[in-house]
Amino acid sequence: MESVTIKDIAKRCNVAVSTVSRAINNHPDIKEETRRKIMQVIEENNYIPNNSAQNLKKSDSKTIGVIVKGVDNPLFAKVRSTLAESIARYGYDYYFQYIGISDNEIMEALRLAKEKRLRGIIFLGGNYNRTQEELEEIPVPFVMSTVTIDETVSKSLYSSVSVDSYKESYRMVDYLCSKGYKKIVLLAGSKGDESVGGLRLKGYRDALKANHISIDEKRICFSQDWAEDVFSMANGYRMTKKLMESGVDFDCVYAIADSIAIGACKALLENGKKIPQECGVAGFDGLDETLYYHPSITTIRQPMEKIAEETVRILFSRLHKGTKNRHRVFPCELIERESTMK
Amino acid sequence: MESVTIKDIAKRCNVAVSTVSRAINNHPDIKEETRRKIMQVIEENNYIPNNSAQNLKKSDSKTIGVIVKGVDNPLFAKVRSTLAESIARYGYDYYFQYIGISDNEIMEALRLAKEKRLRGIIFLGGNYNRTQEELEEIPVPFVMSTVTIDETVSKSLYSSVSVDSYKESYRMVDYLCSKGYKKIVLLAGSKGDESVGGLRLKGYRDALKANHISIDEKRICFSQDWAEDVFSMANGYRMTKKLMESGVDFDCVYAIADSIAIGACKALLENGKKIPQECGVAGFDGLDETLYYHPSITTIRQPMEKIAEETVRILFSRLHKGTKNRHRVFPCELIERESTMK
DNA sequence: TTGTACGCGTTATCAT
DNA sequence: ATGATAACGCGTACAA
Numbered sequence A, B: 001m002e003s004v005t006i007k008d009i010a011k012r013c014n015v016a017v018s019t020v021s022r023a024i025n026n027h028p029d030i031k032e033e034t035r036r037k038i039m040q041v042i043e044e045n046n047y048i049p050n051n052s053a054q055n056l057k058k059s060d061s062k063t064i065g066v067i068v069k070g071v072d073n074p075l076f077a078k079v080r081s082t083l084a085e086s087i088a089r090y091g092y093d094y095y096f097q098y099i100g101i102s103d104n105e106i107m108e109a110l111r112l113a114k115e116k117r118l119r120g121i122i123f124l125g126g127n128y129n130r131t132q133e134e135l136e137e138i139p140v141p142f143v144m145s146t147v148t149i150d151e152t153v154s155k156s157l158y159s160s161v162s163v164d165s166y167k168e169s170y171r172m173v174d175y176l177c178s179k180g181y182k183k184i185v186l187l188a189g190s191k192g193d194e195s196v197g198g199l200r201l202k203g204y205r206d207a208l209k210a211n212h213i214s215i216d217e218k219r220i221c222f223s224q225d226w227a228e229d230v231f232s233m234a235n236g237y238r239m240t241k242k243l244m245e246s247g248v249d250f251d252c253v254y255a256i257a258d259s260i261a262i263g264a265c266k267a268l269l270e271n272g273k274k275i276p277q278e279c280g281v282a283g284f285d286g287l288d289e290t291l292y293y294h295p296s297i298t299t300i301r302q303p304m305e306k307i308a309e310e311t312v313r314i315l316f317s318r319l320h321k322g323t324k325n326r327h328r329v330f331p332c333e334l335i336e337r338e339s340t341m342k
Numbered sequence C: 001t002t003g004t005a006c007g008c009g010t011t012a013t014c015a016t
Numbered sequence D: 001a002t003g004a005t006a007a008c009g010c011g012t013a014c015a016a
Helices: A006-013 A017-024 A032-044 A051-057 A079-089 A105-116 A132-136 A165-178 A196-210 A233-246 A258-270 A288-292 A304-320 B006-013 B017-024 B032-044 B051-057 B079-089 B105-116 B132-136 B165-178 B196-210 B233-246 B258-270 B288-292 B304-321
Strands: A063-069 A093-099 A120-124 A142-145 A159-163 A184-187 A252-255 A280-282 A299-301 A327-330 A333-335 B063-069 B093-099 B120-124 B142-145 B159-163 B184-187 B252-255 B280-282 B299-301 B327-330 B333-335
Touching: A006 A017, A006 A032, A017 A032, A051 A105, A051 B051, A051 B105, A063 A079, A063 A105, A079 A093, A079 A120, A079 A304, A093 A105, A093 B093, A105 A120, A105 B051, A120 A304, A142 A304, A159 A304, A165 A184, A165 A196, A165 A252, A165 A280, A165 A299, A165 A333, A184 A196, A184 A233, A184 A258, A233 A252, A233 A258, A233 B288, A252 A258, A258 A280, A258 A288, A258 B288, A288 B233, A288 B258, A304 A327, B006 B017, B006 B032, B017 B032, B051 B105, B063 B079, B063 B105, B079 B093, B079 B120, B079 B304, B093 B105, B105 B120, B120 B304, B142 B304, B159 B304, B165 B184, B165 B196, B165 B252, B165 B280, B165 B299, B165 B333, B184 B196, B184 B233, B184 B258, B233 B252, B233 B258, B252 B258, B258 B280, B258 B288, B304 B327
Parallel strands: A063 A093, A063 A120, A120 A142, A142 A159, A159 A327, A184 A252, A252 A280, B063 B093, B063 B120, B120 B142, B142 B159, B159 B327, B184 B252, B252 B280
Antiparallel strands: A299 A333, B299 B333
16 A cells, blocks of 8 residues: 655665656756666656646646546547547647536536646536536636537637537428428427527427428427436437327427437337338437448538537637637538438 | 635634634534534635645545546446446445546556545456556556456456356357357457457357357458457448458358447348348347347347446455455346347 | 644755 | 755644
8 A cells, every 4th residue: 555655766766856856757957877767766666656746736737627528428439539639739638537417517627627737628518507607717718519508608708619509400300391201200308408409499490480380399209307318219219109109190200319319210110110211210419320220310410520629729729829718610411311311 | 827725715714724624524523603604615715625635645535446448338338327326335435537448547547546545446448468567566456347357367466347258159159050040250359359359259169169060261250450440330330341242151240249230230231131031140248229229139238237236346345344356257148139030 | 622733745946 | 967845735633
């Protein structure tokens, strides 16, 4: 349990701790010979500097914190490397922190900012409505990536990179209408969802209106409130089963997330419905799964790589050039696949 | 950038820092009145204790570190909550650390153990062959969960919870044979894989032998060495496409991972092959996706919840009762689905 | 019940 | 080029 410290190394080398510190941190004024010897002793004794102590002492750190909300979001898993590489390209270190869906990301940010002396923070995911007051506490520049922030919060307080859920949802439904679908069911999120779920719902409503299709509230399926797994295949399956049992007439199912769409497909196919001949299906997000499903599923692809890169770019532009906070919205790509190609 | 410290709080309350510390850590000997007042000031000033300083000072911590290798592994995403709850049940804190697939988990463990004064460590994922020497450096009890360790490493050094990849793979192929499949293709991992990939391959070979089916090496497809995404749908798709182009005759495809199996299904279906009538398909792992795929895919389900619970149980039995290191192997469940039900 | 003072492991600022 | 030493923010004996 006794771990070896910088003092032990110093003693074993017959030098002062400050010399060891210099060796570790590649300081210029140290003889190459002593440096090598110290590094060798460090190696032999498996010495690892205590990062807590380092951070406690350091004033300047050159590290960016990335707070990811939702380990299980497959959309984020792929972004990790892109973010890491982009940050490294600026010569900064990064520190990823994955937190649970119900954890408070702001608290986590404050904690990390102190602990690791962060220069900037990137938030990935999490749609909770944070107040202006909370956001103001964060002492370093930060970018909300694919996070929806309440409209009442001043835009000058933070940067953001995201997609326009409303517009893209509108586009998808408009497309479905153009394909001749008249009775489009929406598999929505929870009833009170003011975030992406709500926005995509609004896009659905407005697009139908624009296409002169009257909205049948029976065709809007909300997830059960108790369902913690709203964005899951299981939920899509459940909702679609229930829909079919209810006897509501429909010719297309549009889910606000790909995972939900996959569950819906299963329920439809299981009941002998042919996709797309008897019922079209569309999702949202651009998960790989939609491409490999059979039939492949039409979706709206969020350009996650671009989003990640732009997130880092904005952060460093703010850090280095002192630019103001910016808000960038990326267009998505509507990918037409078999599930809607009658 | 100036963050508020315990001193600031003390000053604002006209008390000593130690009193503030007592208030924070729920110490008994402190007047309820002062406690409340201090907590209020803390609230008002958004004070958060610097965890680095705390850890530096503390000798005893009651926290378990969980090092997860592979954020993108859907199998692990689900385990998170189970592990967290199990650890909490013992009255311990936990600290999750997600690291990249190419990061060195041992280094990370050593770093964390120092920093957070960990009492124990759980490793989740990562199949790299670590040497005995490396493992010996870890100063606290640890459990390798679903990790394969080289046979040459002494079993007394660590605990482990896993499944028998060889046996389960054997079972699957044996089952496929019993269903009448004679020309079973294996979609394997990389050629040199000594870990799960290699074990599942061995199970395949031995099961065929036991069923008096001669092994045709052309029916064993290795992933390209350059493919970093070995366990991906894309890789399964690629391999199967290539297989069909090669003209090799087969009546069943068995993939060493569900994700690979899904890619294989897509390739087969795209080419007009009927599953399971013209070709059976089976995977390994028990991903939810296999249930929602159409047709649903036969697989070997790893009991991840049980594995997680047992992992924690073994760790604490070692921590509290001083038990020796144990190695637990859980049986999997062969789930027969549509993809092999002719 | 509360305050004072020391030390955790490290880096940075002085001297030497 | 190297050594001594003061912080960093906190918890905890010990004193009051």
